Each structure stands twice: as structure tokens, then as C-alpha cells.
Amino acid sequence: MRRSTSLFTLLAFTALAGPALSAPSSPSPAVKPVPSALAADAPWRRVQWAPSLQAAQERARREGKPVLLFSLFGKLDQEFC
């Protein structure tokens, strides 16, 4: 499928549209805006992520639940697409 709107691209649209285009000659803002998806209180941080796939499988076995694996390019807590 087309690699159009990845989550981070959407983030870029909403949060970085202006600041991503940098003009070194103009005074840069003192504080860089934090994209909301990467903020300390970002909603995805409330997901109870297992620390590894192996740990997830062990917990799934104990709790009788399936594993939901989210695969991405980059890192969820940094920058991804």
C-alpha cells in the first residue's frame, strides 16, 4: 500500500509543519515545540507495553490473551514512521 500517511507523517503535519523548515539566518525559538505524540504524557504511554516480545509471549501464556505486536520503523518513544 502506498506509504502515505504513516503516524509520524501525520504528526509532522500537525506538529512540525512549521518548525521542520528551518531558517538558520532567522532567530531560532528558545524552546523547541515538543510533538504531542512524543510528550511525556502522550496517551500511548498509558498502554501497558511488555518490555520484549518474549516477555509478552510469557505473559500471554499466563493470562490466556493474544499478543498485539506493533511493528514500526524507528522507535515509538522517539521518532517513527
Add this chain to the structure above:
Amino acid sequence: MLSDNRIIELLNSRFVPVWESIRPVPKVTIDFGDGRTLKRTLTGNTLFSVLLPDGRMVDAFPGVYTPSDLLSELQVTLAFLDKQRACGPMAPPLEEVAEWHRAQADVAARKELMQITLSKRFVESPLLAALGIRPRFPKPGEQPGKEQPLIEDPKAALEQVSRRIVDVSHQPATAERIRQEHARLPEEKRPSPEKLGQMAVEQDSRTNVRLLRPAVHLFFAAEGALPMARPARDAIFRRLLQVPVDDPDFGLSDGLPPGTLRSTGSR
């Protein structure tokens, strides 16, 4: 998707969620030559997959979805797994999984047919076009007979749908198409970057539900065994998302136009 409370609640209550990085995010920097630079992530995509505790994959959700679309797709899969669990151990037999996926692809095709039949305007269905299925309107007085499956050979159907996905993947990015569609409007009526992003997600989600998810169902229906997570993930990225995950250059250096600077990075 992951900022929606309903998704977070579902992930925490019904699954054991975990994320993995396939590789670092590829970035591109455009140097305008006048001191300005533009940085963007270049390519990629995401995949949610449902695994059994032993690591075998039973379903997958490639690409981006609106929270509502992802929620309803996940709930269908959970209902299947719940039904299987009620009958015995958590791991359903392969034949049951394969048959469920074939039936789901069939349901998707029927939904498309229904939409075309009921709609008063022309509705394009990439799925039906790929499968070569045309709507058939019943003759007056005709009694509905026993429904025959629309998809009998998942392997052949997957080939047909995959070819269609390749065609779709060559179209310009959704956000760019929406921007072009609105380019003739006066500036104040054009969508803001935020609105454009939202519209693109909604449109991609619709395409993914209508074309990519049926392709996923065909992928599993055509498999001879329940695949392990890693090979299934890579196959879905390559075949359905058109992302060459195992190529360090993402296929970008396959053809270099004259004058292109060659990569200086180490291979």
C-alpha cells in the same frame, strides 16, 4: 490510533501489547541551497499483528487506520479467537484459521457488492475490480438461491489483489492527492495542514479496510501453516505494503538518474 482511549483500553484489557522497531527510521534532508533545510521521514509504515502466545501470527493490520476502523477490525478478530477458546485451547487449528480468513475475505467482497448495488452513484471497488467480480442484479421474481462463495481459491485471489495493491501504491501519496484536489479553491477554503492530515488518514484507512485487510485475509487463507511473527511480518511489508524491508536502501538506489550523487554510506 494510539492516542484514542478506546484503543488503549482494548489493548490493555484484551491483549498483551508490545512494540518492536524493525529498523531505524529513514530520514531525508533537503538542502534548498539558501541556508534553509527541510527534514522529513522518508518511507516506512506500521503493522499491528495478533499473535498466539507461541509466536504464530493469526491476523495483521497493515498501514494506518482511524481509531473506529481499527477498533471494529480488532473486535472481529477477537470474536473469532473467543469462539475458538470456548471450544478448547487458545491455539485454533490451522484449518479453522484459514477458513475464517477465507470467509472474511468473502464477507469483504460481499460488502463491496452490496455497496455498489445499493448506491445510486458509481462506486469504485478496487477489491472487486482485482477479483474480477461484477455485481449481478437479480431478475424480477427471482428467489435468492444458496450463496456460493465469491472466493474459492485464496492463492489466486491473493495474486490478483496484490497486483492491484501495486497499482495503488504507485499513485501519489494521499495527502498530496487531496491537496491537489483542493488546489483550485480559494486559499481560505483550502484545508489546513492539520485537516489535510486528518483527511488523508481517513482516506487511507478506508482503502486499507476495503483492499488491504481483505488481502491480509487472503494471505492467511493461502498459507499452508500459521506463520511465525517475523517471516509473516516481513512478507506483509514486502507484499502488501510494498516496503522492501530487507533492502538496506529501501529500493531507492535501484535506479539512479544521471547526475544523482551515489550513496557514501557504508554497506
